Amino acid sequence: MHLPLNHRLRPQWRFLAGLCGAYLLVFGIVGAVRSAGEPFFSRADTDALGLKTNPAFAWLSIIVGAVVLGGAFIGRNVDHWINMIGGAVFLLAGLFMLLLMQTPANKLNFEVATTVVSFIIGTILLIAGMYGKVGTPAEAIAEEVLRHSTRPGDKFAVKPHANK
Template sequence: MLSHLPTNHHLRPLYRLLALVSGGYVLAFGIIGLMQTSGAELFDQASTTTVLGLRTNPAFAYASIGVGILVLLSALVGRNLDFYVYSLVGLGFQVVGMFMLAFLRTDANYLNFSVATCVVSLVIGLVLFTAGLYSRVGARAAH
């Protein structure tokens, strides 16, 4: 299946930039969220604390910091590591967004998601997964 994905795509720098912006947003959200929710319980579901328009709690802030650092480091390293990280993290964002959408009004909403948070999670997942599809590099063909 990997043979059907493009290698050395000419728009790879654009997708890498989009992944960097997404990773930076997630990291900034996590850092600001951690500062805003300091002193709250780790999985606080009653909080209405919003950061960058999205609800958060300390657990979600810590997770966002970890994922943001992972995406940014993989973008800086490159060498097909970014292909795997973008693809897996993008799918992860989409899966988490769908699960949290299903559990919004239940006690299982451990990350204090709202509908807006689900939508942003799905969009970031789509951006990262798309960046992963076009970020593979390979040996240059000799002319």
């Protein structure tokens, strides 16, 4: 698998991942305040920033938002791994909660809008993780050479020709 090192758009993707972390943190805080006093896995109509929530989902959002935001501030390859893993988790969570939405197993009070937001955040974090890998300048040059090199026997390889 090829992940670019020191990609030129890395700061922009890191910023977007930080915005996702900040959104999760604010959503969690607003959700915790609005759902205070409810049962932990309540299925009530409490909403925060337009999405249904309960105390369990609110506190989970606070924790995950703080981790993602912290990774964006730390940088280096810490954010790369947090974003890669977090993006995959958000995509899988959105898929599973979409599957479990109309069942009693919907403990986080998800609805269709919540799964859409989960898919969007998961996609942003996954892409930010893919473009967030950092290496030394020498490693980046070696990676670029490897990426543009051809293998022997490759029928689409450009063959050098001798000047006549």
